[in-house]
Amino acid sequence: MTPYETNRWQGVSAVALLAGGVGVVAGSPVVLLVGVVGVAFAAYARSGSPPSTDVTLSRSVSDLDPAPGDEIRVEVTVENAGDRTLPDLRVVDGVPGALRVVDGSPRLGTALRPGKQAMFAYTVEAVRGEHAFDPATVIARDFSGAREREFEVKNDTTVACTPELSATAEDVPLREQTTRHTGRVTTSEGGAGVEFYATREYRRGDPVSRIDWNRRAKTGELTTVDFRQERVATVVLLVDAREQAYLAAAPESPSAVEFAVRAAGKTFAALLDGGDRVGLAALAPENLWLAPGAGDHHRAEARELLARSETLSRTPPEEPFYSTITMRWLRRRLPTNAQVVFFSPLCDAYAPEVARRLAAAGHAVTVVSPDPTTDDSPGARLAAAERTRHLRSLRAGGVRAVDWDTDDDLGVVLAHADRRWRS
Structure with a gap:
């Protein structure tokens, strides 16, 4: 958070001294006055104090456990917690890279007096996964704009988007590679089931319900009906x-x-x-x-x-x-x-x-x-x-x-x- 120069007033001193010298040599009060004003601006820029970094940030999210595709409203409040006015304050929120901003802007530019707050809001679209917000980046400048500080303000916020496991509109077509347990996949084997498979000669112990009684009445033979197993x-x-x-x-x-x-x-x-x-x-x-x-x-x-x-x-x-x-x-x-x-x-x-x-x-x-x-x-x-x-x-x-x-x-x-x- 060491303050550094923005170079906004770079060259002003040289121009001011040049104008002052020309004014003295030429005996022009107007040119001399321009030089004096320039020197005053340069002196003011150099004598300004570094901006304060006493800034707090809070973040409110409308839904911390959304479904994929849901739109989430994010509200960010920035407060000047120091005792000096911040004349030029710029904030960029740490939006997770996977979340797309669909409305508003995660940026703010404002000025704040001590104890005052500013709020901005934006909307992001939820996607699957756990998304942690990065610290917000804050840039504060002094009144002259000659010095600024860039720092981060952290506020832990995590959005966890876990999609429900919803089934497809139709059953998933599977192939005939199954276990020995009864289920829904039809096989090429006969036995108990609901779909007709074949008939065979009656064997002792076959269920009475699977005997083909129509054929028994016509031919006198005992046969058993096999169904396609699932x-x-x-x-x-x-x-x-x-x-x-x-x-x-x-x-x-x-x-x-x-x-x-x-x-x-x-x-x-x-x-x-x-x-x-x-x-x-x-x-x-x-x-x-x-x-x-x-x-x-x-x-x-x-x-x-x-x-x-x-x-x-x-x-x-x-x-x-x-x-x-x-x-x-x-x-x-x-x-x-x-x-x-x-x-x-x-x-x-x-x-x-x-x-x-x-x-x-x-x-x-x-x-x-x-x-x-x-x-x-x-x-x-x-x-x-x-x-x-x-x-x-x-x-x-x-x-x-x-x-x-x-x-x-x-x-x-x-x-x-x-x-x-x-x-």
Whole structure:
């Protein structure tokens, strides 16, 4: 907080002395007076005392636990707690980098007498994660503006935006890779269920309710009706959070990773509501793993991870990504009967390779790919064509792949894909 010169009056002394000398030599009282006034201004600027730093700041936030997309009003009050007037006071609030200001301004310029306050307000849009406000930056100048002090005023304020895990509009289409527990995924096995599968010869001990009495009346033979069994699925949602996945259609648009995290939250809720066992993982420099499970506590753990994990940050990671080590780590943790839903923009060659490796290891893989590409330039169109090629190669290899235009609702996109796969 050491005061420093603003150089506002730099050169005034030299000009004043020059004017005074010219006035004396030329015998011009007017020019001499200009020189005297200039010397007086220069002397005043040099003799002024440094501005006070006795400033306090308080911050009020309308909602400390908002939902994503909510608008939060922030009110900041600045007070001159000293005994001297602050003739030129400028304040810039420490808005977290992830919060976008949508109304008002987080800046203030004013003058404050001792004990007086000034207030300014602005509105930010909430996004997932925990956002701590930085200290406000304050610049105070003296009356002449020749000296100023820049310092920070701290007021601890944190906004925690934790999205609810709401399900998609439709059930998530899963593949036939299940446990032995009864659930909602239809299998190719006969047994107890609701959908007709086949008939077979009666065996001692078969339930009477499953005997085909119509055939018994017609032919006299005892046959048993088998229904298509439904089982519980074990699913791991894998989010591509490598640096290469942080792509966006425009600088102000959410990245593909942000869309992937939102989709993972909706998918997690839908599967959990359907009775399946669900887990979370990330393809990133920092490991993230939540083993498949069920129940309210498991839902709360997933909600916390998706909202606040540094692995799923809104900004690209700075640490290097080691593909071999990460794949080995992931495959050791994946249950043998788990299927994988992989969220990735598929904009580089490694992402589809991950899907193919997991499929080769015996896991049923479905890729949900948020599309961050545009057609604004030849380079952008080339990137879009490359991504389309990756999608086609996965489908040709037997891996289900959903091309998700993020302007469309995810539930509707999955429903259309499911109808296409069933046809």
